[in-house]
Amino acid sequence: MSLQSDHRIGKHAMLLLLSEDECNMPDCWKSCKGKVGTMDSQKIIAAIETAAKNNGIVDGDIYRETHALYHAIIEALHGITRGQLSIGSVLRTVGLRFSIVRGNPYEKQQEGEWIAVALYGTIGAPIKGLEHETMGLGINHI
Amino acid sequence: MSLQSDHRIGKHAMLLLLSEDECNMPDCWKSCKGKVGTMDSQKIIAAIETAAKNNGIVDGDIYRETHALYHAIIEALHGITRGQLSIGSVLRTVGLRFSIVRGNPYEKQQEGEWIAVALYGTIGAPIKGLEHETMGLGINHI
Amino acid sequence: MSLQSDHRIGKHAMLLLLSEDECNMPDCWKSCKGKVGTMDSQKIIAAIETAAKNNGIVDGDIYRETHALYHAIIEALHGITRGQLSIGSVLRTVGLRFSIVRGNPYEKQQEGEWIAVALYGTIGAPIKGLEHETMGLGINHI
Amino acid sequence: MSLQSDHRIGKHAMLLLLSEDECNMPDCWKSCKGKVGTMDSQKIIAAIETAAKNNGIVDGDIYRETHALYHAIIEALHGITRGQLSIGSVLRTVGLRFSIVRGNPYEKQQEGEWIAVALYGTIGAPIKGLEHETMGLGINHI
Amino acid sequence: MSLQSDHRIGKHAMLLLLSEDECNMPDCWKSCKGKVGTMDSQKIIAAIETAAKNNGIVDGDIYRETHALYHAIIEALHGITRGQLSIGSVLRTVGLRFSIVRGNPYEKQQEGEWIAVALYGTIGAPIKGLEHETMGLGINHI
Amino acid sequence: MSLQSDHRIGKHAMLLLLSEDECNMPDCWKSCKGKVGTMDSQKIIAAIETAAKNNGIVDGDIYRETHALYHAIIEALHGITRGQLSIGSVLRTVGLRFSIVRGNPYEKQQEGEWIAVALYGTIGAPIKGLEHETMGLGINHI
Numbered sequence: 001m002s003l004q005s006d007h008r009i010g011k012h013a014m015l016l017l018l019s020e021d022e023c024n025m026p027d028c029w030k031s032c033k034g035k036v037g038t039m040d041s042q043k044i045i046a047a048i049e050t051a052a053k054n055n056g057i058v059d060g061d062i063y064r065e066t067h068a069l070y071h072a073i074i075e076a077l078h079g080i081t082r083g084q085l086s087i088g089s090v091l092r093t094v095g096l097r098f099s100i101v102r103g104n105p106y107e108k109q110q111e112g113e114w115i116a117v118a119l120y121g122t123i124g125a126p127i128k129g130l131e132h133e134t135m136g137l138g139i140n141h142i
Numbered sequence: 143m144s145l146q147s148d149h150r151i152g153k154h155a156m157l158l159l160l161s162e163d164e165c166n167m168p169d170c171w172k173s174c175k176g177k178v179g180t181m182d183s184q185k186i187i188a189a190i191e192t193a194a195k196n197n198g199i200v201d202g203d204i205y206r207e208t209h210a211l212y213h214a215i216i217e218a219l220h221g222i223t224r225g226q227l228s229i230g231s232v233l234r235t236v237g238l239r240f241s242i243v244r245g246n247p248y249e250k251q252q253e254g255e256w257i258a259v260a261l262y263g264t265i266g267a268p269i270k271g272l273e274h275e276t277m278g279l280g281i282n283h284i
Numbered sequence: 285m286s287l288q289s290d291h292r293i294g295k296h297a298m299l300l301l302l303s304e305d306e307c308n309m310p311d312c313w314k315s316c317k318g319k320v321g322t323m324d325s326q327k328i329i330a331a332i333e334t335a336a337k338n339n340g341i342v343d344g345d346i347y348r349e350t351h352a353l354y355h356a357i358i359e360a361l362h363g364i365t366r367g368q369l370s371i372g373s374v375l376r377t378v379g380l381r382f383s384i385v386r387g388n389p390y391e392k393q394q395e396g397e398w399i400a401v402a403l404y405g406t407i408g409a410p411i412k413g414l415e416h417e418t419m420g421l422g423i424n425h426i
Numbered sequence: 427m428s429l430q431s432d433h434r435i436g437k438h439a440m441l442l443l444l445s446e447d448e449c450n451m452p453d454c455w456k457s458c459k460g461k462v463g464t465m466d467s468q469k470i471i472a473a474i475e476t477a478a479k480n481n482g483i484v485d486g487d488i489y490r491e492t493h494a495l496y497h498a499i500i501e502a503l504h505g506i507t508r509g510q511l512s513i514g515s516v517l518r519t520v521g522l523r524f525s526i527v528r529g530n531p532y533e534k535q536q537e538g539e540w541i542a543v544a545l546y547g548t549i550g551a552p553i554k555g556l557e558h559e560t561m562g563l564g565i566n567h568i
Numbered sequence: 569m570s571l572q573s574d575h576r577i578g579k580h581a582m583l584l585l586l587s588e589d590e591c592n593m594p595d596c597w598k599s600c601k602g603k604v605g606t607m608d609s610q611k612i613i614a615a616i617e618t619a620a621k622n623n624g625i626v627d628g629d630i631y632r633e634t635h636a637l638y639h640a641i642i643e644a645l646h647g648i649t650r651g652q653l654s655i656g657s658v659l660r661t662v663g664l665r666f667s668i669v670r671g672n673p674y675e676k677q678q679e680g681e682w683i684a685v686a687l688y689g690t691i692g693a694p695i696k697g698l699e700h701e702t703m704g705l706g707i708n709h710i
Numbered sequence: 711m712s713l714q715s716d717h718r719i720g721k722h723a724m725l726l727l728l729s730e731d732e733c734n735m736p737d738c739w740k741s742c743k744g745k746v747g748t749m750d751s752q753k754i755i756a757a758i759e760t761a762a763k764n765n766g767i768v769d770g771d772i773y774r775e776t777h778a779l780y781h782a783i784i785e786a787l788h789g790i791t792r793g794q795l796s797i798g799s800v801l802r803t804v805g806l807r808f809s810i811v812r813g814n815p816y817e818k819q820q821e822g823e824w825i826a827v828a829l830y831g832t833i834g835a836p837i838k839g840l841e842h843e844t845m846g847l848g849i850n851h852i
């Protein structure tokens with residue numbers, strides 16, 4: 001039932017963003033990357049959902065897949081925003097890269113597939129350079 | 143005023159936790175790592191503060207250094223807990239590794255030193271294996 | 285001082301929304317129902333406040349009545365949104381029916397009147413069908 | 427893909443708690459009820475998880491089932507606590523009845539099974555009678 | 569309906585804590601002061617509730633009075649804790665003085681009585697001197 | 711290391727707003743006052759940041775100063791909004807006066823400069839008079 005050491009889906013999602021090395025993800029896993037810069041939380045969510053659908057990581061016609069992804073995104077946004085999901089309404093802006101990974105992180109077959117959303121970039125005042133780094137990770141069963 | 147590409151303090155803190163490669167952090171920066179498993183948020187905070195003091199990353203006699211570190215830890219915990227800082231009181235437990243990095247991420251000398259706290263590990267029910275990964279990053283000026 | 289079993293104001297408010305049976309509310313109590321579909325939290329609040337005033341449940345000229353109702357609405361919205369009051373800004377939409385009940389739930393006369401706001405409907409992506417149910421209840425002295 | 431009108435899993439869960447009428451839930455659905463009075467959030471979570479396992483609603487050996495249930499419980503607790511998950515630590519206590527329902531609320535077969543957790547009871551000062559009603563509902567795919 | 573300039577109940581409550589001058593509060597108003605140092609949120613709430621009852625500011629036998637006071641206290645605690653009501657569980661401690669004022673802040677007679685709770689003191693690490701000031705104000709109709 | 715009794719930076723900031731007496735702030739400290747009425751959180755933040763820069767309290771070209779001020783403002787807004795930073799999106803409006811003070815509140819020279827942001831005014835429905843008082847204080851090292 002435990003997490004397999006080379007199947008850590010969250011770690012794979014984060015290294016996709018942070019590392020330049022080739023990533024040795026399990027073969028059958030699906031993943032994609034993208035970027036978004038905005039003051040609107042909903043644009044981050046929309047960008048990630050669109051990338052996930054366009055890359056065949058979730059099936060947009062099945063609500064349970066969209067629902068799983070949505071909650072993973074919201075959890076990742078908590079790491080980015082640290083207390084309130086608001087961005088522009090508290091006068092800050094983000095420049096983010098994101099990755100999405102879908103796979104089976106657990107040994108036991110019944111645990112099935114899970115999804116990880118990782119976000120990394122900068123957050124700060126809407127003035128170039130007045131910003132620091134920020135990171136978030138959300139994980140859900142799918 | 144912008145972040146120097148090889149001086150990204152948050153990225154360095156996260157790669158200290160996630161990557162096995164040698165980390166090429168700027169020479170003058172200070173850093174340390176540790177681990178903590180607990181159901182109590184305050185034990186995570188205490189473990190990180192103790193490590194930071196024992197490794198000379200902050201001066202425990204100067205409140206402004208402790209204050210900067212404290213808020214960086216709380217921000218990192220938001221990524222770990224995603225909505226409420228509570229751990230045991232909502233019947234979950236964490237097994238975390240942490241890193242702390244102190245250095246100058248900005249080109250401009252007046253920007254001075256900043257501190258990054260990164261956390262990575264698992265969160266879940268207090269039963270071995272019923273857990274998934276979690277990550278948090280907090281950054282503050284010091 | 286305890287809640288009278290047939291004077292449970294919150295239960296009456298919820299059954300007004302959920303049940304098709306005639307509701308046997310105490311005679312002197314006031315109540316009304318309405319519906320609202322929106323991505324904006326403030327439109328939910330405005331719809332409920334307007335219904336409460338138009339149906340004589342609160343007196344819009346007396347701030348303490350508006351204040352009591354406002355906080356009951358906000359508490360009900362916590363059940364609907366589960367963590368952040370935001371709706372559209374985290375890319376979701378709601379279709380809600382609401383009820384408002386004003387009456388005396390306690391035996392003791394000094395406890396006076398209280399107000400209950402119940403909300404029930406769906407929340408989800410702004411695409412028909414990608415949604416699940418949601419419920420909220422707020423109660424305040426008036 | 428839309429919710430079937432007689433398959434509203436959240437409404438069924440709430441009527442199990444609120445209504446004395448026989449409930450005409452779909453045959454193949456699973457459900458149970460219980461009660462818990464406490465000042466500790468974790469005891470509510472533990473009571474619901476134990477009831478779900480003992481009544482065969484979730485399989486305690488499969489983490490994805492526990493994970494789905496856990497997040498449904500936390501979402502229901504947001505409706506109960508309205509802003510902070512804390513109970514005793516903000517000097518209040520709850521007396522709750524709960525219901526858990528597992529079934530397929532959507533027409534489309536691929537939407538699979540979902541779980542609903544409903545909570546209803548009183549919250550207030552730790553003195554008998556100084557309390558008002560409270561309700562919460564959490565829904566998740568399983 | 570507007571706030572009377574010399575009847576600002578929140579300002580009176582705060583000046584009771586901050587100013588050494590004699591306070592010229594309206595004659596018929598009731599007020600008291602106290603202090604509490606603790607790592608437990610519930611002890612702050614209990615100290616304020618006890619002071620309010622012992623000084624005849626609220627009637628502890630009437631739930632609507634206790635309820636009004638409770639929510640005013642919780643609102644004041646938001647200013648003190650700035651994001652999470654937790655104190656000791658995030659490894660911090662407070663030393664607070666508090667004031668409670670009950671009176672009629674509005675010109676219109678129907679607006680009746682309101683209650684203000686003001687808190688002022690220090691918050692910080694559980695080590696003497698590692699702390700900064702903190703303030704909170706909560707207001708409710710009673 | 712402790713707070714000097716006549717150097718309480720938060721108290722000075724609040725008395726600037728609340729008291730008509732001349733304020734005997736330490737000579738070398740910097741301070742300013744302003745006002746803002748709005749339904750948008752970001753306008754409050756912008757008004758305070760602009761006043762701080764225009765009055766030479768922070769140097770807008772140095773991010774660490776802007777960062778310190780930003781977090782002090784956000785902390786003060788928690789006292790104003792008591793649970794959610796939203797204002798207009800939950801159908802309320804504020805009329806606030808603010809003060810900003812920069813100085814050295816601690817005896818020890820190494821503690822350096824800190825910044826306090828105090829807010830005081832009214833919050834309520836977007837109808838004149840349907841409002842009550844609100845207060846917030848945020849403090850940070852700079």
Ligand SMILES: [Mg+2]
Pocket residue numbers: 139140274493497
């Ligand atoms: Mg989870």
Ligand SMILES: [Mg+2]
Pocket residue numbers: 132281282777781
């Ligand atoms: Mg920051």
Ligand SMILES: [Mg+2]
Pocket residue numbers: 423424558635639
């Ligand atoms: Mg209440």
Ligand SMILES: [Mg+2]
Pocket residue numbers: 067071416565566
């Ligand atoms: Mg959901």
Ligand SMILES: [Mg+2]
Pocket residue numbers: 351355707708842
């Ligand atoms: Mg209010």
Ligand SMILES: [Mg+2]
Pocket residue numbers: 209213700849850
């Ligand atoms: Mg602080």
